[in-house]
Amino acid sequence: MWQVNRNTFDFLYGTDFAGFATNIYDTPVAAIPASTFDGGDLESPFPISRSLLLSTFASDTLSLWGDRVLLTGGVRRQEIRVKSYNYYNAGQLDGVYRKSALTPIIGLWVKPASARVDRQRGSGVEHCRNRPQLTGCVVHTGKQAVNVANTLKIPEWARFDLGAR
16 A cells, blocks of 8 residues: 655745734734745645555474474565656656665574473472464463461462463
8 A cells, every 4th residue: 555645835925025014912904915935736635645555474483302402484575656746847756776685694592401400499390382373381380389387388280381372
């Protein structure tokens, strides 16, 4: 879809306009000065510019060594198209600008172990599998102590999270 910019202007000051002697408490009635500097059609503004911004992206992930190494590669293409029109010749096409660029991307994800162990106040194991589209996570904690003397305990618990992004 094109973004269209429609503008027109008319500065009413006449060829010999020097301003009006005015007073906020006794405002004079003045005739509208002649139009000497204008651009476009005030009744029906024509386009002054049309802009189109395009962007496409593609990527893929290669999995190696049992999902321990993931290599992602991709490319993004962006394009800008602008047409400009002239105020003073009834909106005739004045210029065209078209430019595009390719931007490569690369990502490497290395997972050195199949499970991650995090120490909390007690003991616990967290095992997460991350992929570009799905996320799953299991968290299990052992019994935990609330205070330093280990007299107040929190029971062990497990949580399973599954999501898509």
